[in-house]
Amino acid sequence: MPKTEPTEDQTSSDIRADFRKLMGLFATGVCVVAVPAGPQSVSAMTINSFVSVSLDPMLVCWSLQNDASQFDTYADADMFSVSILAERHAGLARRYAARGDTMLRPQDFIQSANGLPVIGDALGHLECRRWSLFPAGDHTMIFGEVFAMHPPAGNPPSDEPLGFFNGAFCSIGT
Numbered sequence: 435m436p437k438t439e440p441t442e443d444q445t446s447s448d449i450r451a452d453f454r455k456l457m458g459l460f461a462t463g464v465c466v467v468a469v470p471a472g473p474q475s476v477s478a479m480t481i482n483s484f485v486s487v488s489l490d491p492m493l494v495c496w497s498l499q500n501d502a503s504q505f506d507t508y509a510d511a512d513m514f515s516v517s518i519l520a521e522r523h524a525g526l527a528r529r530y531a532a533r534g535d536t537m538l539r540p541q542d543f544i545q546s547a548n549g550l551p552v553i554g555d556a557l558g559h560l561e562c563r564r565w566s567l568f569p570a571g572d573h574t575m576i577f578g579e580v581f582a583m584h585p586p587a588g589n590p591p592s593d594e595p596l597g598f599f600n601g602a603f604c605s606i607g608t
């Protein structure tokens with residue numbers, strides 16, 4: 435049987451799949467980004483692109499898929515919270531990785547003193563003001579300046595962290 439040459443499109447989509455697999459070997463923690471969406475409602479999304487960027491000013495960043503159904507909600511939000519998940523939050527992480535907000539459970543969130551929704555029993559959370567947005571390919575990087583944090587510095591971690599490695603949730607604690 436004659437061998438068919440892959441088309442240019444097939445080749446580049448194979449390379450992207452390889453890139454995705456390779457990046458999956460970079461183990462990360464898992465967070466939930468949340469923004470208020472009306473008086474009683476919350477928009478929330480599981481992310482693992484969270485990164486600490488700068489100490490002075492205190493900046494963090496995460497990247498948002500341009501085709502997220504709630505893209506405008508996150509990109510337009512003046513403030514957002516990032517809750518760092520513990521290992522016991524794998525179910526919650528799956529819930530907020532589902533498309534749309536149909537799986538939203540208001541009882542997962544408490545309101546911070548600043549009025550932002552946060553996961554009450556997360557390992558920790560940060561509250562951020564949008565600092566800038568930066569378009570980056572099929573994602574948009576959202577930079578935030580941290581204005582509040584919990585728990586206060588010096589508290590030992592309350593639990594083991596949730597990890598994400600090779601396409602699956604995992605343990606990354608000691």
Ligand SMILES: Cc1cc2nc3c(=O)[nH]c(=O)nc-3n(C[C@H](O)[C@H](O)[C@H](O)COP(=O)(O)O)c2cc1C
Pocket residue numbers: 464478479480481482483484496497498499501502503504505527530531532533534535598
């Ligand atoms: C472990 C994990 C990490 C994720 N990280 C990101 C991320 O950093 N940025 C992002 O836009 N989506 C990320 N996603 C996908 C979103 O959680 C998912 O697409 C989103 O909740 C669907 O929302 P939508 O209905 O607004 O499209 C991640 C999913 C999982 C399971």
